[in-house]
Amino acid sequence: AKADPAKGKVLVEQVCAACHGADGNSVAAANPSLAGQHADYIVKQLTEFKSGARKNPIMMGMAAPLSPEDMKNVGAYFSEQKIKPRDAADKALLPEGKKIFKGGVASTKIPACMACHGPSGAGIPAQYPRLGGQHAGYIVAQMTAFRSGERANNTVMRDIALKMTDAQIKAVAEYISGL
Ligand code: HEM
Ligand code: HEM
Known part of the structure; x- marks a missing residue:
């Protein structure tokens, strides 16, 4: 149906x-x-x-x-609902977060998030979720859960999270929430 x-x-x-x-x-x-x-x-x-x-x-x-x-x-x-834009709580982290989101981190093989989640964080239907406008705290919690294996429903995201430090996760989460 x-x-x-x-x-x-x-x-x-x-x-x-x-x-x-x-x-x-x-x-x-x-x-x-x-x-x-x-x-x-x-x-x-x-x-x-x-x-x-x-x-x-x-x-x-x-x-x-x-x-x-x-x-x-x-x-x-x-x-069908519209996400409301959100202000980053920690604006000092935005430049590093933007760098990771748009370009990844070549030295540690972290890919650009934008490749799958889109340049504006809107995602790509159907597989790749929207991230833009999401709560930074929720993004941090999910990346931490992918990294620890607590969220085990996607191996691509687990591999990415395993390469990321807490500071990198926090920075990219702040950037994403403001998209
Ligand atoms: C899911 C972040 C890069 C593919 C997610 C989620 C987060 C996230 C927070 C969970 C969303 C939610 O629970 O609503 C990131 C960050 C990235 C990144 C910060 C860059 C450092 C990528 C890349 C790919 C990818 C490069 C593709 C190769 C996916 C997929 C899911 C997902 C397929 C859905 C998993 C599922 O079905 O449960 N990502 N992502 N992501 N991401 Fe990424
Ligand atoms: C996560 C749907 C009711 C609390 C989610 C997700 C979906 C969803 C799709 C995953 C989002 C993502 O990956 O981005 C629904 C639907 C509901 C419902 C359709 C009603 C039938 C509730 C209620 C609560 C709640 C009533 C609170 C009592 C949460 C929490 C998460 C979540 C805390 C995050 C889980 C995690 O950290 O992995 N919900 N939800 N939800 N929902 Fe709901």
């Missing part, structure tokens, strides 16, 4: 809005904004929370009752 964003909206307002915002712009940094995120990426993450391939106690509980149709519907709804 075709995704129905109107049905997705009802589910979001009843269940997801408390943490992700009714329009997909969340307030707390621990809860990712989902506005403007690719529908297929949202479906992939929900499927993996449900199967346990991506682990998070809150989201595993949230995804458990969702059918594949529910996932498509909420994905379609969130993907």
